[in-house]
Amino acid sequence: MTTAPPRTGTALTIRGLRRTFGSAVALDGLDLDVAPGELLALLGPSGCGKTTALRVLAGFERPDAGEVLLDGEDIVPVPANRRDTGMVFQSYSLFPHLSAADNVAFGMKMRKVPAPRRRARAAELMELVGLPEHGDRFPHQLSGGQQQRVALARALALQPRLLLLDEPLSALDAKVRVQLREEIRRLQLELGITTVFVTHDQEEALSMADKVAVMKGGRLEQCAAPAELYDRPATAFVASFVGTMNRVPGKPTSDGLAEVLGVRLPVDGPATGSVFLLRPEALEVTEGGPDTVTSSSFHGASTRLTVRLADGTEVKADLPSHAAGSFGAGASVTVRPQRRPVLAAGEAA
Amino acid sequence: MARLTYPLRPWRGAVLLIAGIYFLVPLLASLVFTVDVPGQGLTLESYTQIFSADGFTAALLRSVGLALCTVALALLLTLPAALAVRLSGSGRLRAVLEVVCTLPLVVPPVALVAGLGTVLKWGPDHLATTPLYQTFVAIQNPSFPLVLVFAYVVMALPFVYRSLDAGLRAVDVRTLVEAARDLGASWPRALFAVVLPNLRTALLNASFLALALVLGEFTVASLLGFQPFAVWIVQASGDNAQLSVAVSLLSLLLTWGLLLVVTGLARTRGTRGARKSRKKEAV
Ligand SMILES: Nc1ncnc2c1ncn2[C@@H]1O[C@H](COP(=O)(O)OP(=O)(O)OP(=O)(O)O)[C@@H](O)[C@H]1O
Ligand SMILES: [Mg+2]
Numbered sequence: 001m002t003t004a005p006p007r008t009g010t011a012l013t014i015r016g017l018r019r020t021f022g023s024a025v026a027l028d029g030l031d032l033d034v035a036p037g038e039l040l041a042l043l044g045p046s047g048c049g050k051t052t053a054l055r056v057l058a059g060f061e062r063p064d065a066g067e068v069l070l071d072g073e074d075i076v077p078v079p080a081n082r083r084d085t086g087m088v089f090q091s092y093s094l095f096p097h098l099s100a101a102d103n104v105a106f107g108m109k110m111r112k113v114p115a116p117r118r119r120a121r122a123a124e125l126m127e128l129v130g131l132p133e134h135g136d137r138f139p140h141q142l143s144g145g146q147q148q149r150v151a152l153a154r155a156l157a158l159q160p161r162l163l164l165l166d167e168p169l170s171a172l173d174a175k176v177r178v179q180l181r182e183e184i185r186r187l188q189l190e191l192g193i194t195t196v197f198v199t200h201d202q203e204e205a206l207s208m209a210d211k212v213a214v215m216k217g218g219r220l221e222q223c224a225a226p227a228e229l230y231d232r233p234a235t236a237f238v239a240s241f242v243g244t245m246n247r248v249p250g251k252p253t254s255d256g257l258a259e260v261l262g263v264r265l266p267v268d269g270p271a272t273g274s275v276f277l278l279r280p281e282a283l284e285v286t287e288g289g290p291d292t293v294t295s296s297s298f299h300g301a302s303t304r305l306t307v308r309l310a311d312g313t314e315v316k317a318d319l320p321s322h323a324a325g326s327f328g329a330g331a332s333v334t335v336r337p338q339r340r341p342v343l344a345a346g347e348a349a
Numbered sequence: 350m351a352r353l354t355y356p357l358r359p360w361r362g363a364v365l366l367i368a369g370i371y372f373l374v375p376l377l378a379s380l381v382f383t384v385d386v387p388g389q390g391l392t393l394e395s396y397t398q399i400f401s402a403d404g405f406t407a408a409l410l411r412s413v414g415l416a417l418c419t420v421a422l423a424l425l426l427t428l429p430a431a432l433a434v435r436l437s438g439s440g441r442l443r444a445v446l447e448v449v450c451t452l453p454l455v456v457p458p459v460a461l462v463a464g465l466g467t468v469l470k471w472g473p474d475h476l477a478t479t480p481l482y483q484t485f486v487a488i489q490n491p492s493f494p495l496v497l498v499f500a501y502v503v504m505a506l507p508f509v510y511r512s513l514d515a516g517l518r519a520v521d522v523r524t525l526v527e528a529a530r531d532l533g534a535s536w537p538r539a540l541f542a543v544v545l546p547n548l549r550t551a552l553l554n555a556s557f558l559a560l561a562l563v564l565g566e567f568t569v570a571s572l573l574g575f576q577p578f579a580v581w582i583v584q585a586s587g588d589n590a591q592l593s594v595a596v597s598l599l600s601l602l603l604t605w606g607l608l609l610v611v612t613g614l615a616r617t618r619g620t621r622g623a624r625k626s627r628k629k630e631a632v
């Protein structure tokens with residue numbers, strides 16, 4: 001995508017959203033901002049409140065407190081059927097008694113769009129999601145991926161102001177998942193529709209979102225562009241949840257640097273504590289030395305080594321596969337960080 | 350699979366044959382008995398007699414009316430409850446509903462009648478001066494005894510609930526309703542446009558079971574002194590053997606026909622949908 005898409009969507013703002021179920025706190029003061037036409041991925045571990053947040057946006061769940069603003073207008077009091085949101089559910093949710101085309105046309109039928117217009121638009125949408133021939137199939141005659149495509153077409157049929165996707169790909173196999181997520185992204189950019197995409201798959205979130213919001217325990221940990229989230233995680237939780245992170249002992253030095261694995265490195269943020277965070281690709285491995293390779297796994301272009309340091313800490317290091325050939329399990333090596341800024345693990349961890 | 354079923358094949362035939370003999374021989378014997386009257390040769394007189402017999406139409410209509418009322422009331426009670434329980438997602442409420450709806454199975458009809466009879470006798474004595482007295486009289490109107498509907502609803506509850514529950518198990522009602530609402534359907538629209546069409550088979554099954562139960566019910570009606578079809582058969586034909594067997598055969602046919610209608614209705618669903626969409630493409 002080199003040309004900038006038209007940004008015509010709706011701005012979404014969430015302020016202080018709270019929702020409890022008995023003693024369980026699903027949302028604990030969630031704040032979020034999504035710019036018009038942006039795709040926000042809501043990422044977090046199981047039970048952190050992602051689905052609940054989405055259901056509040058769709059109007060299926062009433063928040064105990066907080067507001068949801070669409071272009072500045074609070075939609076919390078608006079019932080789900082008048083909200084102008086399109087939702088794709090995690091489970092297959094097509095109406096089993098209707099054909100794919102009738103499923104897509106359902107929303108228009110509710111809006112009393114005349115039948116010929118409905119049919120034409122449904123056909124158009126089926127084409128958009130790549131299933132022009134499948135209009136008269138029933139849901140049970142479609143594969144899982146096809147069903148989710150139809151569900152997407154159905155959600156888009158009314159040109160909603162907000163598209164909500166709750167792990168729409170989690171029931172699909174890996175290949176279909178990657179293909180479909182690229183297609184969702186393409187459509188979303190084409191239509192310029194503001195979108196919230198729930199997932200617990202960090203790769204999915206990083207690869208398709210404009211911004212990724214990481215949640216933990218019903219709160220927002222960090223909301224940033226994928227690259228920033230990866231390079232400069234705001235908290236230790238984000239650091240360890242997004243990508244792989246090594247926790248390596250070290251000590252702050254008087255000049256604001258930190259000594260980690262015998263190398264003095266600049267620190268991103270305050271240099272406190274005695275544990276620092278390093279990405280696997282930020283480590284260099286050389287032959288001979290006090291550290292021992294315990295295992296290596298081949299990932300195509302790169303190979304991941306697990307190395308036990310002299311002090312017993314285990315770290316993971318990613319090397320280009322051609323460079324990693326000589327490091328089998330049991331090899332003696334030295335692990336050194338590359339000269340880039342590191343992150344202090346902080347008190348929380 | 351094939352290896353498993355192939356040797357079983359001959360057994361299927363044998364079972365079918367035995368079952369066929371078991372069911373068909375008595376039927377055929379009955380048929381022969383009704384049309385081959387000793388001394389008169391072959392005659393359809395038993396059947397013509399039925400239709401001219403006193404009270405036949407009234408009793409039949411009464412039974413059909415009772416059956417339809419029972420179906421309507423039983424569905425009206427169980428369907429909203431079953432749906433509400435599903436939508437609330439509460440497992441405890443669901444268990445309660447299931448127990449309540451199954452309970453009538455352990456109460457024999459005779460016990461039900463004993464209880465009902467006592468109340469019907471006690472009620473008018475104690476309520477003679479209140480408007481409720483009129484109610485007691487009205488529900489026991491012999492031409493359409495509403496009190497039987499109440500009794501039948503209780504008796505049909507377990508079957509109706511079970512069928513509905515089986516249908517509800519097959520669809521994710523909550524997600525379907527939410528999907529419909531997300532697409533702009535109000536609650537009633539979501540119910541009528543999405544939930545009910547997907548429960549069609551379950552609703553038909555439930556209706557059929559209730560219909561069959563009411564049309565064949567004898568104990569409660571006869572002990573309470575009312576005369577729906579089943580009771581009428583016994584009374585009308587007590588002295589005429591040919592007539593009584595002919596009536597049984599007819600009522601069997603009636604029930605059988607009903608079953609066919611219900612299964613037929615349940616079957617048309619897929620084909621009708623396909624036909625509709627084919628037509629649409631042609632447009
Ligand atoms: N209807 C409910 N009744 C009771 N508790 C609920 C309900 N819905 C959610 N919760 C609780 O709220 C918390 C957040 O749930 P939610 O479904 O939003 O998590 P999630 O982030 O979507 O998790 P997952 O990735 O597993 O789907 C959980 O602890 C859950 O048990
Ligand atoms: Mg979820």
